[in-house]
Amino acid sequence: MxxxxxxxxxxxxxxxxxxxxxxxxxxxxxxxxxxxxxxxxxxxxxxxxxxxxxxxxxxxxxxxLTRLAGMRVRTVPEVEMLRSVIDDLSRDAGELVHVSRLQGFDLVHVHHAEEHNHPVRVSFDAYGLPPLFATASGKAYLAFAPGGLLDLALADPRTQLPGAPAPNRMEVEGELKQIAQRGYARNRDALRLGVSSVAIPLFDAASRAFATCSIAYPTGRGGKATEAHLARLLMARGEEISQALGGSVPSHIVQLWTPAQERAAS
Amino acid sequence: MxxxxxxxxxxxxxxxxxxxxxxxxxxxxxxxxxxxxxxxxxxxxxxxxxxxxxxxxxxxxxxxLTRLAGMRVRTVPEVEMLRSVIDDLSRDAGELVHVSRLQGFDLVHVHHAEEHNHPVRVSFDAYGLPPLFATASGKAYLAFAPGGLLDLALADPRTQLPGAPAPNRMEVEGELKQIAQRGYARNRDALRLGVSSVAIPLFDAASRAFATCSIAYPTGRGGKATEAHLARLLMARGEEISQALGGSVPSHIVQLWTPAQERAAS
DNA sequence: CTTGTTGGTTCACATAGTGAACCGATGGAT
DNA sequence: ATCCATCGGTTCACTATGTGAACCAACAAG
Missing domain, CATH: 1.10.10.10 (Winged helix-like DNA-binding domain superfamily/Winged helix DNA-binding domain)
Incomplete structure (x- = not known):
């Protein structure tokens, strides 16, 4: 050494x-x-x-450290920082992985990686702006964002799928609470038929949710087991992904994302 | 080595x-x-x-680097980060050095250091909130802050010395422009009779002015020469001080603060 | 095909890193 | 006041670790 x-x-x-x-x-x-x-x-x-x-x-x-870290965030584009982690995750999951940043209530594409293991896989266009309430990413963000945001999001028409029934405030609140307890958000066929996904929030240097990472997979492929498996992979790398962007995950969420046996080991 | x-x-x-x-x-x-x-x-x-x-x-x-830097800003208090730089500066200048952070339009005390070289020196209470327009620090901040702030500051009565005539908007604008060109703000007897000071802005990680550093000295001691000397000392350490707090100074201001001969050398 | 880059590897040699023993200071317990 | 433990730090003989000239393979321009 x-x-x-x-x-x-x-x-x-x-x-x-x-x-x-x-x-x-x-x-x-x-x-x-x-x-x-x-x-x-x-x-x-x-x-x-x-x-x-x-x-x-x-x-x-x-x-x-702060001097050099500042230099890094100024000179290395976000995409470069993410590349290796996201590629690894996509390889492990064998599915499409997707990182978006929040701009207002728009989920804008930052980076994605796709693995070609399965014959049937999810493809998508990188530059569409999906409505917040129709995606796992959107719900993952809202579940971990400061409280007041939910009302603002509900008031904004762009956060909902055109033509779909307006989301019920009580129901949404219940779902977000579940997500916050579970550690990840999920979605089945809401945005596109046949496409499911799981998502977690990413946190910035001040430990505020500011972006999300999701894995999309064909609904046909998996039931509960697949979803749980992919969510585990995602959560296991959650801290690494936030850190790659210079952020840090609040400790209670790190715990939430750490499997029980690992917690016992350390 | x-x-x-x-x-x-x-x-x-x-x-x-x-x-x-x-x-x-x-x-x-x-x-x-x-x-x-x-x-x-x-x-x-x-x-x-x-x-x-x-x-x-x-x-x-x-x-x-970003991971460790995040840890540093979370675990090391600002005062600790500043101590050595500010102590050095105070020793070099032989005068009182003072760092304040902006909270709204209040200049709140972060840290100070005083050197006992001179028999007559400036003393002060650390916890008073001086009006923005009556201090070199306040003007240094406004001169390098985003434009819209000036009007908001002028509208706020707490930014002015009680009893003093309200500042003229055109005059103030002219002075701030001078400060932005010169690189530092100055003040003679405005807040306290017999006390002069020079000040520079400090910049955060996003290169926005968010705090200030000033040197105070007895007006009696120095004329133009003293002021210029202290300002030089201050500007020479400006980047280091911002960096100690995890920030970075915009390159055009680094240039402004770098003496001509050093620029030629590098 | 040469010539000059590039990033990277090998191995004999010596320099730079190692750790047991030692020092002085500090802080409880007795 | 004395003892004992622990603290941070230093010394110096010994050797493990780092060093650099020489050597590859790959690539690009002339």
């Missing part, structure tokens, strides 16, 4: 729960020699990746 | 102007051996600090 990897690995020891670490803490957590750990910490500090509190002598994440 | 420092130094080669670098680019820029550079790049990539474009094979800043 390269010394570079060892040193950079130290940064991963810091977390929201454990934002400040002393020399001995790091030494214990890594099992490495104190002298080694110290030299690594000093090197990271000199590069600005760590800062040392002058009074407690504890280390915390440094300013160079 | 430690290999860790060498590897981390590679990240600094990336910039807004040069966001993607190939192996040979990095080799040229550093003068190090190609094999060495390559191993460093791979190590950084494996840690997520770099990503390699699969088609062009060029490297760009990676997702680990």
């Amino acid at each position: 390269s010394t570079i990897a060892k040193a950079l690995g130290l940064l991963d020891l810091f977390s929201d729960a454990r934002p400040r670490l002393g020399l001995s803490d790091v030494q214990r957590l890594t099992g490495r020699d104190k002298a080694t750990v110290h030299r690594h910490l000093v090197a990271l500090e000199q590069a600005g990746f760590l800062e040392q509190d002058t009074s407690t002598r504890a280390y915390r994440l440094g300013a160079a | 430690s290999t860790i420092a060498k590897a981390l130094g590679l990240l600094d080669l990336f910039s807004d102007a040069r966001p993607r670098l190939g192996l040979s680019d990095v080799q040229r820029l550093t003068g190090r051996d190609k094999a060495t550079v390559h191993r460093h790049l791979v190590a950084l990539e494996q840690a997520g600090f770099l990503e390699q474009d699969t088609s062009t094979r060029a490297y760009r800043l990676g997702a680990a």
Whole structure:
């Protein structure tokens, strides 16, 4: 293992729960020699990746990180950031994966990836603006967005499928509550006949829902089991996808998305 | 020089102007051996600090940076982030340095540092809310804030010193224009008799003005020369201060703040 | 077909990293 | 006041790790 990897690995020891670490803490957590750990910490500090509190002598994440992260979001287009994660997810699921960002109440296309495993698969046009209430993505967003938004969305005619009956406010509220508890939204044949999908929200740096990721699959292919399987895949990568865009998922939702056995293991 | 420092130094080669670098680019820029550079790049990539474009094979800043940067802003209080920069600035200037954030049209105290070089120095209470138009900070903010704000600020009575004549809209506009050209705002005896100050805006991650940094000094001490000297110190650190808070200064303002001889050198 | 790029790999060599032992300071317990 | 544990940090002999000249394969322009 390269010394570079060892040193950079130290940064991963810091977390929201454990934002400040002393020399001995790091030494214990890594099992490495104190002298080694110290030299690594000093090197990271000199590069600005760590800062040392002058009074407690504890280390915390440094300013160079925000500087470089800012550079990344400015110079790397969203699509590039998403590519590898979304490709992986599409490969694992064997279905069409789709990321949209919210602009007002429009779901605008950001990126998609499709895998050609199945003979029958979902295809779609990337630039249509589907109505919020007719998609799993739209409902996933509303279920995790701040409260007031629902009324505004209901008032906007563009959020509904033309010709369809207006959604009942009580019913919708009930469904969103279910989604918030379950961790993902689902949809069967609502937007296009024969197409089902599951979706989760994505969160920005301030942990606000601002985009969504969905998997679409032919309704014919799967019953409850398929839906649950795809939803699991989606939720398992939910945090990674938000992070790829520079966001962070609120901890209670990370928990919701983490399978029970994994939670027990950690 | 430690290999860790060498590897981390590679990240600094990336910039807004040069966001993607190939192996040979990095080799040229550093003068190090190609094999060495390559191993460093791979190590950084494996840690997520770099990503390699699969088609062009060029490297760009990676997702680990945004993840860690997010952690930093969540876990490290603003005051902690500012401390070292502001302390340095206060030491260099030998005067009181002051950082405020805008909440509506209130300048709320974030952090300050005072140096005890001079026998006569400015002291102040940290928690007063000075009127926007009576301070260098307030004017620095307005001069670099989006246009519509000025009218809203003029309409708000709290932005003006009680008892003072209402500011003339044309005059104010002219002054803000001057400030925008000069790069900093100034103030003599407006808020408190015998106290002058110079101020610059601070920018957030989206490059919007959201806070200010000012240096206060006794009017008696300095004429034009002192003011210019302190303003230079302030502007020289302007980018660093914004960055400490996770923001980034628009490039045209960085230029405005960079002395002519330094610009020629780089 | 040459010539000059590019990204990447190999291996003998020496430099840079390692860790046991040590130091001084701090903070409880006794 | 003394002991003991723990803290952050340093030293130095030893060797594992990093280094760089030489070497590929692939690609593009002349």
